[in-house]
Amino acid sequence: MVTDLPMTWIETEDGSLTLKDLETGELYHNRAGAVTEALHNYVEPAEPVQLLAMGARLSVCDACFGLGYNSWVLLSYLACVPDIEGTVAITGLEWSASVIAALPEVLKQPMFDRVSQALGRTAAFGRISFKLTELLTVELELLQVDLRAALPELTADFDLVFHDPFSARKMPELWTVDLFKQYFRLLLAKQGRLLTYSAAAAVRGGLSEAGFSIWRTAAVGGKAGGTMACVPGRQPAASSFPLTSDEQSILFSRRGVPYRDPGLVCTRSGIWQARAQEQALRHP
Numbered sequence: 001m002v003t004d005l006p007m008t009w010i011e012t013e014d015g016s017l018t019l020k021d022l023e024t025g026e027l028y029h030n031r032a033g034a035v036t037e038a039l040h041n042y043v044e045p046a047e048p049v050q051l052l053a054m055g056a057r058l059s060v061c062d063a064c065f066g067l068g069y070n071s072w073v074l075l076s077y078l079a080c081v082p083d084i085e086g087t088v089a090i091t092g093l094e095w096s097a098s099v100i101a102a103l104p105e106v107l108k109q110p111m112f113d114r115v116s117q118a119l120g121r122t123a124a125f126g127r128i129s130f131k132l133t134e135l136l137t138v139e140l141e142l143l144q145v146d147l148r149a150a151l152p153e154l155t156a157d158f159d160l161v162f163h164d165p166f167s168a169r170k171m172p173e174l175w176t177v178d179l180f181k182q183y184f185r186l187l188l189a190k191q192g193r194l195l196t197y198s199a200a201a202a203v204r205g206g207l208s209e210a211g212f213s214i215w216r217t218a219a220v221g222g223k224a225g226g227t228m229a230c231v232p233g234r235q236p237a238a239s240s241f242p243l244t245s246d247e248q249s250i251l252f253s254r255r256g257v258p259y260r261d262p263g264l265v266c267t268r269s270g271i272w273q274a275r276a277q278e279q280a281l282r283h284p
Helices: 034-046 048-054 069-079 097-101 103-107 110-119 147-153 177-188 201-209 245-250 268-280
Strands: 007-011 017-021 057-063 086-094 126-131 136-144 160-163 193-196 213-216 227-230
Touching (some): 048 086, 057 069, 069 103, 069 136, 177 201, 201 227
Parallel strands (some): 057 086
Antiparallel strands (some): 126 136
């Protein structure tokens, strides 16, 4: 298990709190807003209301759960939909105990009043079931795990994957085609979707090689927009957009060469080196 490092609270532009990670120097969320990013990059293109209407159970894998914004915004969003019913099952995967320990601070924010009241106690690693509304049940399981070790062991079929690690520039081991193939396996039975904030060519190239069709989601702040990856048979969300011709061509350029991690055990430096060697063999 990686040793936890100190972190610093930052207020984002929409007023919601996030953390700055001192190892990578990156914020956990877009400066435009932690809630804003979760809503536009993850929740809205997930179309959770439509998915619940199609079946009584919505199953979500929230990978690199962090401060939980993607899940908390999803639940807050659903709590405001009249007469929506069923079960939302969330599997949160997070390695850092200190980040999970910061969840009470996040849930104190007014925008999460309904979730925190329904939750009834501090979220922690483990499993909990609670009623979000009279008609909507939540099954939340937070697992303290290394993502690369955990994904091959998962056997559940998911409707959605929220993939939200630090950037591929900092942590390429969490953005490899080999990891994406595990997501493809977990989403295939339900013809699910993967959502991520990243629009990097190497990320989209890896998702495409793993079998997904690739779409762009709405821009948040100064970023060009995130990525929706769909398994065969799943249509993209109404709020997503086809890749531009330039974005498509980049996937076949050196920039689109994916990160690779056979066996999900390679070192960070090894992943960077292997990609550089593969890029050298590809035309610009």
